[in-house]
Amino acid sequence: MSEQNDPHHGGTGHDHAPNEQDVHDSLNHIVSPVVYITVGTLLLILTATTAAVSFIDLGVFNAVVALFIACLKASIVVLFFMHVKYSSKLTKLTIFSGLFTFAVLIALTLSDYMTRAWGRW
Amino acid sequence: MSDSTVTVTGAHAEHEHPPYQRHHFASMEQQVDTTSFAMWLFLLTEIMFFGGLFTAYLIFRNWYYPAFVEASHQLSIKEGTANTAVLIVSSFTMAMGVWCAETRRRGALVLCLCLTFILGLVFLGIKYDEYHEKYEKHHVPGLHYSLKSFTDPASDPEVHNAYPDDKPLMPDMARHTEIYFGLYFAMTGMHALHMIIGISILAFMIFRARAGAYTTGHVTFVNNFGLYWHFVDIIWIFLYPLLYLISRHA
């Protein structure tokens, strides 16, 4: 057992021996529970909202609003629960490439489905 | 007893590294960085995996909108919304669990993991109830699928009273409700499978957390599992409006 002079001991103030080193995630950032509570509450509010809006007739915009709220919810889960806001560029690029590929799958498949009704030429 | 909380700063210390650092890594930082990136790549594959189902859903919903609307009325909005709330809270407890691991609160970590576990089970329980109801009403494709609720809505008083404006569908449009339910079971079933896998891993983690494995500085496992759990939550965040909220207005 050795006690090391720890240059990384940042004071985050919690109940354990002072010469142990805290491990932070790869960008040395511990997200506080306050953020989590805020995000969680926001998610529940958005869920209630989307459920309520589905009872109102907005025609084609029902789908738009529902998907918009879903994307909003997903974004805050990704940014805060999954720490992407505090993550490296590589992580952000990785997520983007996945979403991009998914978008390509949908868009180019739709290029067939949406143009079928246009007739032969 | 050896002190497993000793960590080294820098890679120059030849063999004085934590016991949980693998030998092909030069430092703990590299190991954490690498395994986290690996988990993100795995989540990418999951995006594309579910992506195929979402594509199929998109096309058939556009083609058979009336069938999809009426079929979605067969799902209980109460149970769907409840499940969404359950998963959101479980994501919260999981995120708190990661925080507990990072700040070395062993008891709190175990509590958070247990709560996540229980909420996961609640989700599955509600799902089972929904599936069971679908089975009873003959809305499971391949198992004596019945079009009666759609060609003759009056025969299904529970749903008919909630949505009295639902017109009887012509048989050819009513047929398409089977595609809706096929996709419903495929998508929620695949999601539930991921939940089951997650809950199993949670059980293992609770055991290990009680032994203090994650509160000595090695939080990677909890962190990466957290990423997985949040991702499964995100899938549900999209499944919920697409399957339950197509059109509930009068």
Add this chain to the structure above:
Amino acid sequence: MSTDTIVRLPDQATARIPKVNFLSKENGLLSWLLTGDHKRIATLYLISITFFFAIGGALAGLIRLELLTPQSDLMAADTYNKVFSMHGIIMVFLFLVPSVPATLGNFLMPMMIGAKDLALPKINLLSWYLYIIAGGMIIYSMITGGVDTGWTFTVPLSTHYVNTNVITTGLAVFVAGFSSVFTGLNFIVTIHKMRAPGMTWFRLPLFVWSNYAASILMVLGTPVLAITLVLIVLERALGIGVFDPAKGGDPILFQHLFWFYSHPAVYIMILPGMGVISEVVSTFSRKRVFGYTAVAFSSVAIAVFAFFVWEHHMFIMGVSNYSTLVFSLLTMLVAVPSAIKIFNWSFTLYKGSITFETPMLYSFGFMGLFTIGGLTGVFLASTGTDIHLTETYFIVAHFHFVMVGGMLMAFLSGIHFWWPKWTGRMYPEKISQLAALITFIGFNLTFFPQFILGMLGMPRRYAAYPPEFQVLNVFSTAGATILGIGYLLPILYLTWSLKYGEIAGDNPWQATGLEWQTQSPPLTENFPEIPIVDHDAYDYEWLERKQKEVTSVG
């Protein structure tokens, strides 16, 4: 010392295989079955892949035997359907997709970047086990009747009209897919995170760039195949209706989802092979690869564009004409990065000191045959010609030119090139050059007539054909026999060389690249200490300076 070879071997009288190496480190079955060492896993893959290649090859032999005569006389049409289906499934999923990445990639990549192992050794082992499970399921499926839908599982045939082992085979391919996904995932993480100090992205060997691009395709594309197979299983077992026209489903949707993976799959198959060619062409012209940046970026460009072109497999299937315009144009574009590579390799050869050892012979074969195959792909990209040529033997010839004339030649080139590093022994040069020549002749005789057959209108996947096509078919079968000999010879002499081959030493080819600066076979941890990289790839001057420094042979 002869001037028409660059081979430099240690004095055979005193040379020995290093006592401590990854093969000798531990003994016993479990040390192999539970290994984390990427080189051992690569060896396991090499043996398994060769096994499945042999089965796939035997099925090809049966196909060619049947096609000797116009009638369906060797086997019933249904049986023939099963034979070509299993041939395709085994060759695509159990041979071509894993071939270079899982064998050469696994073996070399960590060494090429200066790492001790891949980032996730246990996942690497898991990949191999998934591959073996998939292989076992496919053998089981074959024994209990096989599938006859073609490797493309087209619906509604596969879901509603056949009673063969679609579900078993579909699930087997699902498992093989995840083997591939985990390999790709491992590679991407390793290349990003485990490079040695000084090994920047633009100092990486082009083999690493190619495998990186292929890995992106594996990770992003394969899951879509997986979910498509799940939907087939559900459609077949439960009749969910997504692909069933009677319930309003769309069979074309299956094809969109299937080809969304299966087109990038062909680039998964060819990109690592192109990486091999970069390494071999450079070494045997003693010159750095011309236009390194262009080759590196073209690999990534191929990976990106690969996702935009899948509908060219569906031009006649009932998709909208407007979408065929879009995809036709995009397909023409995807040919460009591949062509860039051919130009760059050609300019690498120009004014190089070229020698003709076996790996180089296979590489020459690749460059010529892949160019032909690739060009015929451009003919097929044009919707007008595709309408006539699709589902004929023209397509069969096209993909065999790129996959067999291209990929398989690249694989053999790589196996020969890195054989001394892997085993510590050289293969016998004369017989291997002969085998390469036999393969080249056999290949052209087998598949060139098939272009003509396709133009004349012979459909693919038919056991019987009009008698006027017989002559060309006989040529093709004759070629196949020669080709078979060409593939049998390496299996025999490479096995022979394990015991009787000359000792190779560290760097028989005097190649650049970190893998050549360490012993053959390598240590389990690859390097005694992690190298610090201070030079570009293919830096022959650095190699020359280093060789002058080293006064003793390891």
